[in-house]
Amino acid sequence: MTSPADPPNGAGASGPGLKLLAVTACPTGIAHTYMAAEKLAQAAESLGHSMKVETQGSIGAENVLSDNDVSQADGIIIAADKDVDRSRFVGKRVLVVGVADGIHRPQRLIEQVLDAPVYQGDGPDAGHGASGTAASAGGGGTKGRSVTYKALMNGVSYMIPFVVVGGLLIAVSLALGGDTTSKGIVIPDDSFWKTVNDIGSIGFELMIPALSGYIAYAIADRPALVPGMVGGWIAAHGELYDSEAGAGFIGAIVTGFLAGYLVLWIKRVKVPKFVQPIMPIIVIPIVATSALGLFFIYVLGEPISWVFEQLTDWLGGLTGTSAAVLGIILGLMIAFDMGGPVNKTAFLFGAGLVSKNPEVMGACAAAIPVPPLGQGLATLLRRRMFDDQERETGLAALFMGFFGITEGAIPFAAARPARVIPANMVGGAVAGAIAGVASVEDNVPHGGPIVAVLGAVGGVPMFFVAVVVGTAVTALVTIALMSVGGSAVGGTGGAGAAVGAAGGAGAAVGAAGGAGAAVGGAGGAGAVGAVGAAAGGGSGAPSVAAEPVLAGVGGGDRTGEASGAADTRKAGAPQGAAGQTGEVEAAPAGQVLSGYLTEQTVKERLAADGKDAAIREMAELLATTGKVTDTAELVRVAFAREDQGTTGLGEEIAIPHAKTDAVTAPVVGFARSPEGIEWGAPDGTKARLVFMIAVPEADAGDEHLRILALLSRKLMAVELSLINI
Numbered sequence: 001m002t003s004p005a006d007p008p009n010g011a012g013a014s015g016p017g018l019k020l021l022a023v024t025a026c027p028t029g030i031a032h033t034y035m036a037a038e039k040l041a042q043a044a045e046s047l048g049h050s051m052k053v054e055t056q057g058s059i060g061a062e063n064v065l066s067d068n069d070v071s072q073a074d075g076i077i078i079a080a081d082k083d084v085d086r087s088r089f090v091g092k093r094v095l096v097v098g099v100a101d102g103i104h105r106p107q108r109l110i111e112q113v114l115d116a117p118v119y120q121g122d123g124p125d126a127g128h129g130a131s132g133t134a135a136s137a138g139g140g141g142t143k144g145r146s147v148t149y150k151a152l153m154n155g156v157s158y159m160i161p162f163v164v165v166g167g168l169l170i171a172v173s174l175a176l177g178g179d180t181t182s183k184g185i186v187i188p189d190d191s192f193w194k195t196v197n198d199i200g201s202i203g204f205e206l207m208i209p210a211l212s213g214y215i216a217y218a219i220a221d222r223p224a225l226v227p228g229m230v231g232g233w234i235a236a237h238g239e240l241y242d243s244e245a246g247a248g249f250i251g252a253i254v255t256g257f258l259a260g261y262l263v264l265w266i267k268r269v270k271v272p273k274f275v276q277p278i279m280p281i282i283v284i285p286i287v288a289t290s291a292l293g294l295f296f297i298y299v300l301g302e303p304i305s306w307v308f309e310q311l312t313d314w315l316g317g318l319t320g321t322s323a324a325v326l327g328i329i330l331g332l333m334i335a336f337d338m339g340g341p342v343n344k345t346a347f348l349f350g351a352g353l354v355s356k357n358p359e360v361m362g363a364c365a366a367a368i369p370v371p372p373l374g375q376g377l378a379t380l381l382r383r384r385m386f387d388d389q390e391r392e393t394g395l396a397a398l399f400m401g402f403f404g405i406t407e408g409a410i411p412f413a414a415a416r417p418a419r420v421i422p423a424n425m426v427g428g429a430v431a432g433a434i435a436g437v438a439s440v441e442d443n444v445p446h447g448g449p450i451v452a453v454l455g456a457v458g459g460v461p462m463f464f465v466a467v468v469v470g471t472a473v474t475a476l477v478t479i480a481l482m483s484v485g486g487s488a489v490g491g492t493g494g495a496g497a498a499v500g501a502a503g504g505a506g507a508a509v510g511a512a513g514g515a516g517a518a519v520g521g522a523g524g525a526g527a528v529g530a531v532g533a534a535a536g537g538g539s540g541a542p543s544v545a546a547e548p549v550l551a552g553v554g555g556g557d558r559t560g561e562a563s564g565a566a567d568t569r570k571a572g573a574p575q576g577a578a579g580q581t582g583e584v585e586a587a588p589a590g591q592v593l594s595g596y597l598t599e600q601t602v603k604e605r606l607a608a609d610g611k612d613a614a615i616r617e618m619a620e621l622l623a624t625t626g627k628v629t630d631t632a633e634l635v636r637v638a639f640a641r642e643d644q645g646t647t648g649l650g651e652e653i654a655i656p657h658a659k660t661d662a663v664t665a666p667v668v669g670f671a672r673s674p675e676g677i678e679w680g681a682p683d684g685t686k687a688r689l690v691f692m693i694a695v696p697e698a699d700a701g702d703e704h705l706r707i708l709a710l711l712s713r714k715l716m717a718v719e720l721s722l723i724n725i
Contacts, residue, residue, distance in 0.1 A: 017049035018074040020113065021065050025056035025080035026099045033057045036079045036102030043106035051110075056084065075113035077102070083154065083218060086119055094119040147219075148257075155215035155256055156415045159207050160389060163411055164396040166203025171403035173197035174450065185446050185454065204407065208236040211249060211414060212256035219260025220267065223280045227263065227288035231255030234296050238341070241301020243308050244348065248340025249410045250417075251304070255296060263288050304341055311345040323359065327436025328429045330360070331367035331470070335428030336421065338371055338406045338413060351445035358458070362440035363432040365404070365457065366466040368447025370431045371424040372401035372408030373467070374474025382479050384645025390415075401471075404448025416482070423477035431470025438462035596668040596707060600625055603671035606690065611648075614677050615639065615656050618692040621669045633662035634694055648679025654687035658694050666695040666707060 022040045026032035037053040044051035054065045067088070070076070075093045078084050079102025086094060095109060095116040102109065177193025178185040187194045212232025216224035234240055235251030247254070266284050275283065311333070318326055333346035350364035379386045379394030386394065393411050400408030413420040441458035444451060449467060452460050603621050608614035619634045628634055637658035641647065648654045654677070669692045676686025693707060 017047065018110075018114075019072050020044055020049055020051040020075050020077065020110065021069055021073045022051060022053040022077040022102070023056065023065070023080060023084050024053060024099060024102055025082050025084055032081075032099045032103065036099050036106075039103050039106040040077060040079065040109070043110055047107065047110060049110065056080070056082075075116065077109050077113055079103075079109070081150065087121060089119050090121040092119060093117065151215050151218040151257070151260065152253065153415060154218035155211045155213075155253075156411050157389065158214040159211040159414065160393050160411045162203050162207035162210050163407065164393060166200045166205075166207060167400040167405050167408050168396060169196055169200025169203065171200075171400055171405060173200060174403055178454075185444065185450070205236065207407075207410070208246075208249060208252045209233045212252040212259065215253065215256025216259035216263065219257070220263035223267070223284040224260050224263040224288065226285040227292050228256050228259035230289050231259050231292045231296060234293055238301075238304070238308075241297045241305060243301065243305035243341065245304075245308050245341040245344030246339075247300075247304050248337045248343070249414055250337050250340055251296075251300075253414065253417075254300075255292060258295075259288060259292050262292060308341045308345055311342065312349060315345065315349045323363075323436035323439065324433045325436075326360065327363035327367075327432035327434070329432075330363045330436075331370075331428035331430070331432025332425045334364055334367040334406065334432070335371050335424040335474075338410050338424075343406065347445075350442075354443060354445055358441035358443050359436065359439050361442040361445060362457070362459070362463070363435045365442040365447035365451055366431040366435035366440060366463055367428040367470065368404050368406050369401040369449060369467055370427045370470040370474055371406055371413070372397035373471040374424065374427045375409045375412040375420065375478065376401060377471055377475035378478040381475060382482075382645075385479065385482050402448055403450045404446055406447075412478075419481035420478060423474050423481060426477050427470040427472075427474025430473045431466040434466035434469060435463060438466070440466065596666050597670060598625070601667060601669040603669070606671045606673040606677070608673070608677065609675070611642070611654075611677055611679050611687075612639070614654075614671075614673070614687075614690060615642070615692070618656065618669050618671060618690060619694075621671065622663070622667050622692060622694055625667055627665045627667045628663050628694070630662040634658055634660060637662065638692070638694075646680035648681035648687050652676065652685045652688040653691070654679045654681070654689070655691045655693060657692065659697055660694070661697050663694045663696055666693075668693050668707065 022037070024033050024036040024040070026036075033055050034057065037055050041051050041053050052065060052069055053063060055062050065088070070088055070092065073092055075095065076089050078086070078094060078096045079099045080096075081099045093113060093116040095113045097109060173187060173193040173196040174185050177187045177191050177197070179188075187197050209229040209232035212235065213225050213229030216228025216231075232252040232255050235247040235255050238244055238246040263284055266287060267279075271279060271283075315329070318329065330346045330350065333342045336342045347364055347368075350361040353360045376394040376396075376398035379391045379397075383391060390412070397408035397412075409420070409424060413424065438459055440463045442451060442456060443458070444456040446456070449464070451457055452463050457463050601621055601624070603617075606614055606617055608617045615638050616635050619628070619631050619638065622628050622634070623631045637660040638656050641658060642656065647656045671690050673686075673688050673690065676688045677690070679687040681687065695707070
């Protein structure tokens, strides 16, 4: 089977120009990884250079660069939106950019690679993350923002497992082993569930150091990991700087970036050669850890402690004022930093008044679960705005919110602080105000629905009203702010709408950069054969016999791919004829896409004028192959996928898809809608090119991804061939 990562059109073979290498990777590893690989290899070939591209996709690294490849390379381009190991490229010129640059600016990258800095490993020019990207790509404001985002997301991705494991273990232990007392929900010291709770607490304590450490790691590589983690631990433990509350996740973000850039600065210091070997493993970690730790304790710690004391005094002066006003203020504080000094001030203030004024704790208890419940609800309401990991974290956040664990919302707040924190605060304020006005009482220092279930709340109906309304407000405000800010999945580097929702198939084409128009209006210079005739509007049936129309794709063996169409166009053939003149060779047995998209599953014109009707029409088209056992079920599953998030990818392309046992084997269909169909694409374009993919549940893994990768690369190849016409 030919791999979609194999170098296209002979890339990687000896050429008259430079010998270049590239690595491409996007966060989901589905579409953009292969689009960038195709673009870079095609651009290198057009410039007379040879290039081998390693793709790091969902199905693993393919076309892996060997030591021999690296030793002979004149330059290396890394087009990636996630960390790529650069240790094997020491001594070579390395250009580091986002995956979108590999798609949209391949020729410029090839021109720039010879001016890129020589990668020195852990030396002064290592430049992992921030410096590497900025220096290699020429700096600039957008690159700086991209580096910050990538570092922050790196920390969040490593923190999430700690949040989920720690939070769920604590929640389970409280549910099964906890008793309500005047001190809160307490688990007996000698019980099994106390041990489970302690294990969960360890996980929770480690989440802040993990966030800080891996932010630092993304900026300055391994030497920054220790100072980042130690700095995060210090930020989380206020007792080290005389504060009853630590700095929370906001403090961890601060220490992560401080540690990363401090290590980068130390790396640039010139030292004698005999000291260089011990710099990354001894000197840099010790110096950076000591400096950062002392700075936080003696410089930042005192202001944090002062803020805590002032907030406590201020809240004390509010006692006796309007219950609604006090509830709003407590709700805002509870939801602000989710475990930081502001949150802890409000919680400890309410806990201290449990015996005298339980209404204060009632307002806190209603606001405590709102951030995790609201963020979890948002992931259910608008799944396409969140990636797979965030959707899974959202389910865990719902569970943690029920048990009053506000920290369940931290991963969302850390990833999008400007959008999530305000949404949390608005929902928290609403919940606190409703509980305050209704005089809801909480007789234990704990929050969340669990305290009401265990009988510690007075005014249970209004307590749940406060929680539900606050949760809904947080979810809706989060969705609104993310919609306005364009913060759906894959927002970095222009990759925006390319990352679909669950199933991964939504990313098959992504920001194809005009591929839609290229295939639709090229008069047959589409993929090959029948697709070309249908897309170009040629008359009559496509002149392709029983051979698969997408044959010969994958590696260097790509005969018949668009070249026949290009040659015909240059010779002055009428538009629409190319699909009839391009030659198509039968694919070797078992080749990816061979037999999936055939003459039988290509339709020149869709009759449907709406998305639902188009999906039904495409399903009926696939049914003509005899591989669909239940057309109605196929349609139902495709509709369910659309409910999770549109498969209209923009650039006039839509790829509805379904994973269901209503089909007996993978099958792909293609049809063209000259008028276009409203598909809800992020760029607002109507879908004129519709591909439908249906696979059995058993093929929902690697084979499914291979089909998507091939389709993505095929559209990239088409676009490039048309540009050269």
